[in-house]
Amino acid sequence: MPLTAMGLIFWPLSFLFFFRKDPQRLLELTLIGGVLQAAAVLVMGGLGLQPAMAPGMLFIAFMGLQLMLGVKFPAAGRVLKFCTPLLIAFSWALVGSIILPRLFEGVVLVWPQKLDDVATRVPLAPTRGNITQDCYLVLDLVMFVMTIFFLTRREADPRRLYNAYLVGAALACVVGFWEMAHRLVGSIPFPKELLYSNPGWAVLDTQMSGPVPRINATFTEPSACATFLIGTLYSTVWCALRGYGNWATRVMIFLCTLCLLMTTSTTGYVAMIIGLALLIVYAILSRERRLFRRLMMFIAGGVLCMGVTTLALAAFAPDVIKAAAEVMLETQDKKQSASYEERTQKDADSYQLAFDTYGLGTGWGSDRSSSLLPGFLATIGVVGVLMLVVWNGSLFLKIYRTIKGAAGERSLDAWMIEATFTALLGRTVATLISGPVLGTMDFYVLLAMLVSALIRLQTRAGKQVRA
Known part of the structure; x- marks a missing residue:
């Protein structure tokens, strides 16, 4: 498991914040690392661990130790109740990734997660893709819940997290301008080995x-x-x-x-x-x-x-x-173009998989589409998509009621709700157009920032009503 140059930056910083008992910094580093999606901090065979996962996993470990040592999180019960529809949808995806590839094995054809070896559809069967995508799903879900637990505490500062998100975006823009100058001039050096060190991705x-x-x-x-x-x-x-x-x-x-x-x-x-x-x-x-x-x-x-x-x-x-x-x-x-026709064909095949599997899907990680909705329908099926619709509908309704109830309030929580909601909306819109997954760790940190701000604002409004 060789350590990359990016790992020599992220692992020491992550362990430093972990031993300094500073989970806030770990979350900030996760958001900044979220933009370095083509890099790796650790290479395991043909897979690379993305930079956001180094501070993310240490944050999960820190919060897990806190729970084991008896640290109380007053909003834990309310958080779990609030996120029940999402937890059910994730559970369905995990169970389906085990059952569905075996139930429909050899019956339908799917696009594999990795197209390097075979650029065509293959018969459905349980593969390593089911396991790796399940691991990512569990890691993202645990990160989401643990982040909400932390952000509902008084010492958490969501403003710093949002600033870290903007710092990450500024870093991506600066690197983009640097890349453009390198490709136009040629004599300007560009650190490809540092930024594109993940062997699990084809960097275009x-x-x-x-x-x-x-x-x-x-x-x-x-x-x-x-x-x-x-x-x-x-x-x-x-x-x-x-x-x-x-x-x-x-x-x-x-x-x-x-x-x-x-x-x-x-x-x-x-x-x-x-x-x-x-x-x-x-x-x-x-x-x-x-x-x-x-x-x-x-x-x-x-x-x-x-x-x-x-x-x-x-x-x-x-x-x-x-x-x-x-x-x-x-x-x-x-x-x-040929690439557009290829992406359109992948989406059409993924839609067809939902019909061929009677709306159940082929299992999480079994098929890779070009866009988000056909990918969901092909893997978690109509049932999973309906669960996500219920969760998102309840979330939108809570956002609307909370913002309407706090009309005119210029609080930090109101700002965080609107800032994170629009950030998530933009990424979701773009992924619906052309993107197979939403499974990056920084996305779930932003979602946790939104949910925690909603819970804090609702709790404060409830106390005012009782008073």
């Missing part, structure tokens, strides 16, 4: 869009980079419009937008349009004049900046305009 860092290089920053491919940045963009734009943001938030809006454009990812562009449409619809339906006014100013400022930039480039760098036009034409023609 040589793609082009017309004459323009496509960047993937610290991620495995441009669409993965765009998916992460969309979440950050949704969150920072919403915080700025709602008046929660500061100068750092506004800087991140600019950096994320510029880096998203450089990925030339259709997923990112479509998710940006969907986000803008959702903002306009919400501003109209909510009838919040201040939000609508800020949104119109934001759109006008964006259009003005694009117009000025276009005029400046047309006057001083016309080749850039030609290259941008070629990129847009290639983006529009992606529906005729």
Whole structure:
């Protein structure tokens, strides 16, 4: 099990915070490490342990020791009750990963988790993919619950966690600009061995869009980079419009937008349009004049900046305009590309698997689709998807009631609810367009931040009512 260069950074820091009894720092390091998805801190055979897992596993160990030593978490019962639908859905996925591949073994064809050896569908059978995906699922679930336990305590500071999330996004953007400079100039060194050290992923860092290089920053491919940045963009734009943001938030809006454009990812562009449409619809339906006014100013400022930039480039760098036009034409023609047809075929095959298995699915980790919904239907089936719909519906309802009940309150918890919800919404929208999984540890830390803020705000509101 060789230790990588990234491991020499993350493991010492993680053990330092563990022995200093500082779980807050471990969570912050998990969020920062969440952007380094193409790197590994430890290599085990053909698998690489992602950087976020080093502090994440030590955080789980620290919280487990706390529970064993009798440390009480007053909100533990309420947390488990709140998350019961999600826990049931996860249990169904785990049980299904054991039973369903054996129940439908050899009956249907699936796309395997790893396509390096065979680029075609194979007969369904229990594989190592079921075990590894179950391990990731259990690890993410435990991390989610333990993070909520910690964040419902007084010493936790969710503001620092959100700042760490923005630091991670800024790191991804800086690396993206560095990669672009390296690919354009060539003489500028770029640390590929450090950032792309995970042997379990195929890193697509040589793609082009017309004459323009496509960047993937610290991620495995441009669409993965765009998916992460969309979440950050949704969150920072919403915080700025709602008046929660500061100068750092506004800087991140600019950096994320510029880096998203450089990925030339259709997923990112479509998710940006969907986000803008959702903002306009919400501003109209909510009838919040201040939000609508800020949104119109934001759109006008964006259009003005694009117009000025276009005029400046047309006057001083016309080749850039030609290259941008070629990129847009290639983006529009992606529906005729072989990769688009391959992804569409994978999704169609995954939808068919839901019918062929009578809505039960093939088992978690058995099939790998191109998008999230067909992947869920093919693996956990209609039953699992309905459980997730129930959980998400109850979560949305609680968010709506809590925010409505705390109307006008500018508390830290209200800010965290809106900031994390929009970040999760952005990543989910992008993954629904083109992404097979949501199973990264930093995603579940953000989800835990959202749930813990909801619980704190509801608890405080209940005490005020009783008083």
